[in-house]
Amino acid sequence: MHKNAIVSFKGTQNIQAEIQLTGSKSECNRALIIKSLSKNLVKVENLSNAADTVTLNAILSDLDTYENDSTIEKTVDVGPAGTAMRFLSAYLSAKNGNFLLTGTERMKQRPIGILADALKQIGADISYAEQEGFPPLTINGPLEQTSSHIKIKGDISSQYISALLMLAPTLKQGLTLEIVGELTSKPYVEMTLAMLAECGIAHEWNENLITIQHQAFKPSTLIVEPDWSAASYWYSIVALAKEAKISLPHLRDKSLQGDSQIKSIMQIFGLSTTKTENGIAFEKNQAIKDTDKVLDLKTCPDLAQTIVVVAAALGLNMAFTGLETLKIKETDRVAALQNELAKIGVKLNEDNLIYTLDCAGLNFPKKVSFATYEDHRMAMAFAPLALLIEELEIEDYNVVEKSYPYFWEDLKKVGFEVEPLSAL
Numbered sequence: 409m410h411k412n413a414i415v416s417f418k419g420t421q422n423i424q425a426e427i428q429l430t431g432s433k434s435e436c437n438r439a440l441i442i443k444s445l446s447k448n449l450v451k452v453e454n455l456s457n458a459a460d461t462v463t464l465n466a467i468l469s470d471l472d473t474y475e476n477d478s479t480i481e482k483t484v485d486v487g488p489a490g491t492a493m494r495f496l497s498a499y500l501s502a503k504n505g506n507f508l509l510t511g512t513e514r515m516k517q518r519p520i521g522i523l524a525d526a527l528k529q530i531g532a533d534i535s536y537a538e539q540e541g542f543p544p545l546t547i548n549g550p551l552e553q554t555s556s557h558i559k560i561k562g563d564i565s566s567q568y569i570s571a572l573l574m575l576a577p578t579l580k581q582g583l584t585l586e587i588v589g590e591l592t593s594k595p596y597v598e599m600t601l602a603m604l605a606e607c608g609i610a611h612e613w614n615e616n617l618i619t620i621q622h623q624a625f626k627p628s629t630l631i632v633e634p635d636w637s638a639a640s641y642w643y644s645i646v647a648l649a650k651e652a653k654i655s656l657p658h659l660r661d662k663s664l665q666g667d668s669q670i671k672s673i674m675q676i677f678g679l680s681t682t683k684t685e686n687g688i689a690f691e692k693n694q695a696i697k698d699t700d701k702v703l704d705l706k707t708c709p710d711l712a713q714t715i716v717v718v719a720a721a722l723g724l725n726m727a728f729t730g731l732e733t734l735k736i737k738e739t740d741r742v743a744a745l746q747n748e749l750a751k752i753g754v755k756l757n758e759d760n761l762i763y764t765l766d767c768a769g770l771n772f773p774k775k776v777s778f779a780t781y782e783d784h785r786m787a788m789a790f791a792p793l794a795l796l797i798e799e800l801e802i803e804d805y806n807v808v809e810k811s812y813p814y815f816w817e818d819l820k821k822v823g824f825e826v827e828p829l830s831a832l
Contacts, residue, residue, distance in 0.1 A: 412777075412829045413805035413816070415794040419823015423652035427642060427818050429634035431456035432665055433811045434596065437464055437491045438603050439630040441499055441574050444468045446625035450607050454632040459809045460489040467492065471503065480505035488512045488738065488782065488810065491567055493543060497523055498571035500547045501532035502578060508537060510544035514782060518736055520545065523568040526558045527551070530583070556581035559588055562616075565733060566593035570600040576620035577609045587616040592706040592733065595666025602664050606630060634658050636667035637785075638812045640714045643670050644792045645822070646692055647677040647718045654822075657687035669708045676703070677718060699724045702762060706730025709737075713789035716745055720754040720765050721793055727764040738810075739781035748778050748790060752797075777801035784810040791815075794824060801829075 436456040441464075443450045455461060467484055474480045484500065484507055486492040493511055497520060500507045510516070521541030524534045531554035537544040556579070560569060569585060576583035591597065601611050601618075608626030612619045639656055646652040659668075661683050671681040674690070676698050681690040699719075705712045705728055712731055719726045734741035742763070746756045753769030776797050780786040784807050794800040805828070808815040816826045 410804040411806060412801055412803050414825075414827045414829065415791055415800045415802055415819070416798065416825045416827075417794045417823055418825050421650040423645065423649050423654070423822045425822045426655040426657065427821065429638045429656055429659070430458060430812060430814065431461075431632040432635040433458045433460055433491070433637070434599065434635075434665060435603070435630075435632045436461040437495060438570065438574065438600055439632060440464050440468055441495050442603060442607055442625070442630065444472065444499070445574060445578055446607060448472075449625050449627045451629045452632065453629060456632065456635065456811075457813050458635075458811045459813065460491060460811060463487055463489045464492040464495070467496065474505065482506075483508045483510065486511045486515065488515060490515065490518060490738065493518070493520065494523060494565065494567040495571045495574070497534070497545060497547070498527060498575045501527050501534060501549050501551050502575055503549045505549055507547045507549070508544055509547055510537070514738065516543050518542070522561065522564050523571060526560050526568065526572060529558050530555050530579070553579050553581050557584045557586065559586045562587040562589045562591035563732065564592075565736070566591075566596035569597050573597070573600050573611075573618065573620060574604065577604070577623045577625070580622055582619065582621040582623075584617055584619040587618070591616075592730065593666065593709060595669075595707050599664040599666065603630060633660055633663060633665065635812070636663060636665040636670060637710050638815075640667060640670045640711050641788045641792065641812075641815070643674045643679060643690060644714050644718045644789070645795070646679055646690060647674060648721055648792050648795045649692070651692070653689060653691040655684060655687065655689040657684075659687045661688070666708050667711055670711055670714075673703070673708075673711065673715060677722065696722070696724070699726050702727045702729055704728075704730045706732075709733050710785065713741060713745060713785050716756065716763075716765070717749070717789045717793070720749050720752070720756075720767060720770070721796060723767045723770050725765050725767055727762055729762055731763055732761065738783035739786070741783065741785070744779070744781045744783065744786055748786070751776050751778065752793070772796045775799040775801070777803060779803045780805075780807050782807060784808050784812070788812065788815055791819065791824075
């Protein structure tokens with residue numbers, strides 16, 4: 409049963425707060441796979457309480473109890489956890505046993521064929537239990553490696569590439585990935601390689617070739633940084649508030665997370681970020697600038713909804729590119745943005761991979777109900793509009809549990825009111 413909530417802002421016009429964010433889902437999910445592949449030589453600290461991470465941790469812990477049992481036949485259900493689906497596709501292909509890897513109905517609509525085909529190139533026994541190219545997957549492991557070289561397109565989900573890279577050191581022949589075309593979401597691949605390096609796994613990256621030899625993990629500890637994706641919603645609050653300064657402890661000035669680019673992107677909207685003793689702080693103290701340039705978001709697609717909504721709410725007819733992967737996320741995020749922005753009179757027009765806002769009809773009704781499409785980022789991207797809309801209804805508001813379970817509680821700390829409605 410889904411529940412909606414009414415979100416309104418009753419706080420002061422000068423928001424001042426320190427918010428402790430949950431651990432990065434992107435880092436946590438990589439860390440958990442690395443830990444399991446290392447046979448627990450690698451330890452993980454500051455795990456996120458995000459639903460996706462909780463799900464993956466539980467699955468891996470359960471699978472560890474069946475270690476070296478080649479007779480295991482098991483259904484592994486990731487629910488709506490897309491990262492888990494991609495990472496486990498590779499992980500299970502090398503594990504003893506016969507597995508059915510499945511998820512929600514929406515997960516069954518999200519393509520997995522490129523990754524499955526890449527795994528089959530190196531000897532994995534993978535087939536489709538239902539629709540060709542989509543979950544559920546039937547995986548019979550462990551794979552008997554037949555090749556150490558894979559060609560894979562660079563403009564697909566970086567999670568496919570990360571899944572292969574994490575598996576690489578455990579393969580007897582190692583692995584070379586040949587990236588075909590431009591690599592989108594490059595920071596996420598760099599994050600994966602940096603975390604592997606922390607655990608003793610070396611790599612070579614020459615032009616479009618990434619090579620990881622067969623090698624052992626070393627005993628080590630991965631300490632997960634707070635989530636920069638979650639930080640982006642606080643940047644949007646500051647951008648839309650009359651006055652605000654937010655402090656976020658423990659975020660690193662030099663982060664592995666590609667979404668730390670939010671610091672520089674939000675300068676467009678007049679925000680500046682400073683380093684503090686224990687993290688960062690940001691406030692709006694400059695003029696809006698550079699809105700006539702096409703903003704390329706291909707290296708940080710998870711920030712797109714936040715940035716597009718802020719630009720729309722500020723009435724800026726900005727243009728964006730690099731949004732191609734948004735169409736295969738939890739929902740078709742481009743279509744979802746177009747649908748929901750229309751409720752405040754804004755159009756998001758697509759022309760040859762350039763997406764341009766038309767804010768000529770921008771208006772803020774007293775009450776608006778925004779759909780979330782089972783997508784946590786839709787809920788969190790639109791919630792800050794309660795600063796401008798008297799009564800904002802968020803459908804299925806608990807969807808935020810996927811990545812930021814305490815989002816609504818944190819909003820209350822700065823003057824937002826969140827009133828759940830009866831279940832639908």
